[in-house]
Amino acid sequence: MSHPVPPSSLSSSPAPTRVVVGLSGGVDSAVSAYLLKQQGYEVVGIFMKNWEDDDNDEFCSSRQDFIDAASVADVLGIEIEHVNFAAEYKDRVFAEFLREYQSGRTPNPDVLCNAEIKFKAFLDHAMRLGAEKIATGHYARVRLNEATGRHELLKGLDPLKDQSYFLHRLNQAQLSKTLFPVGELEKTEVRRIAEEIGLPNARKKDSTGICFIGERPFRDFLNRYISKEPGPIKDSRGRVLGQHVGLSFYTLGQRQGLGIGGVKEKGAQRGAGDHAPWFVARKDIPSNTLWAVQGHDHPWLQYDSLAADNASWTAGVPPQPGLYGVKTRYRQADAPTQFSAATEAGFSLAFGDHPQWAVTPGQSAVLYDGDVCLGGGVIAAGQARGGPKA
Structure with a gap:
């Protein structure tokens, strides 16, 4: 056959x-x-x-x-x-x-x-x-x-x-x-x-995640290797909403597992109210503070630009400055972005009228020219609307 x-x-x-x-x-x-x-x-x-x-x-x-x-x-x-x-x-x-x-x-x-x-x-x-x-x-x-x-x-x-x-x-x-x-x-x-053709794994479920974590709760896995350092969870007005178990256990844009609710943040977006969802918006390492905001469209979650380091280009050299598509996380549509000239240290991207949601340091910013993947770098910082750099 x-x-x-x-x-x-x-x-x-x-x-x-x-x-x-x-x-x-x-x-x-x-x-x-x-x-x-x-x-x-x-x-x-x-x-x-x-x-x-x-x-x-x-x-x-x-x-x-x-x-x-x-x-x-x-x-x-x-x-x-x-x-x-x-x-x-x-x-x-x-x-x-x-x-x-x-x-x-x-x-x-x-x-x-x-x-x-x-x-x-x-x-x-x-x-x-x-x-x-x-x-x-x-x-x-x-x-x-x-x-x-x-x-x-x-x-x-x-x-x-x-x-x-x-x-x-x-x-x-x-x-x-x-x-x-x-x-x-x-x-x-x-x-x-x-x-x-009769392959024995024809209907095998696609794997999710990486083997050393598998399907187990992620926080349980990290507990083995990273010590917990609890600290405050605050909203954008500085009110203490609760306690986090350690900044390493959270990621920007995270919605589940915060253990807070019932506090309405002034000016909360989309579905504003006591029960509007809370999202992780900032991790302040020096003060060990986790900042959370209410509403998916909160300005602190909308990023106008980012800086990336540890760049790698498939052609061996960076592309010319200009307009490209970018993914700042897997499974998102390419977003238009203005690419600035790369240096040995990295590059910067500006999103103009297309702000990106919860740009997360440590994740990859990957550039595309149509279907061609040009390479990218590791997100070092992002600039959100109405807030300090992440």
Whole structure:
């Protein structure tokens, strides 16, 4: 049984002898391996174990994921290797994750994991196995720009599944060796193919979050590594609303888990009243104060600009100053933004008539030129309306 392989970089050059596919146990990487094999590649699967501390924990599914990946490899008739990158993950990803939370920021470990593990440690390992390319089940695309000679990272064609945001730190060397076989497909088509060829994980639920947290309450997990330092929760008028358990346990825009209510803030927006929802708006580290505002449209949650550092550009150089699209968090529509010239330290963005909601230090600001992901940086600070920098 065969299926047409979507037009992409897969068929733009002679097929390399060997492609190593990261088999996660999920349906996307499984169908990726199938499509590559149909294209005539020699496909080898690798299962990456990135976390060990909770190996027997109900919330970490790595054992079951490996069983699923091995079952897929058996159905497809390909080899699979189990590789342990837990030490690299703890050193390169988890340590930074904790440092960011302890500094009051909200990091995105998936971005760092892609840059440091899946497209660095895994890529290096695959090259040692004689691979010419690696492949993953990410919903993104790679295209060689004939005019510039550079490889471009493009959004996946399924707008609900596009994962280019998490891949924006990939460089030219990484992009030139990477294939995203399902990037041209809708998720529904991926599941249809998996069902049709009898993959055992065709109906497996998509994973949410990262393995070292899994489905457990996030605050419970952080409790293991970060000490609690309670302090006041205040509104924009300085009234004390309650107590927080530690600034590291909250993120800007957070609505649930504040434990406050019944106090109406003067001038509250949308649904104003005693029961209008409260949102985290500021984290003041020096005074250990958490600031909350009432109403989704409160000015303190509307940002006119941001500054980002630790920039990374897929082309190796920053784009020219101008108007681009930006995502300041995953699953948001591209917003128009004015990009100022980047420096070694970072760059700044101005949103003009399109303020962004709850711009969060530690998250990524990712720039787009249409479907092309240009790269981005880590949000260092944002300027909200009617309030100090976050």
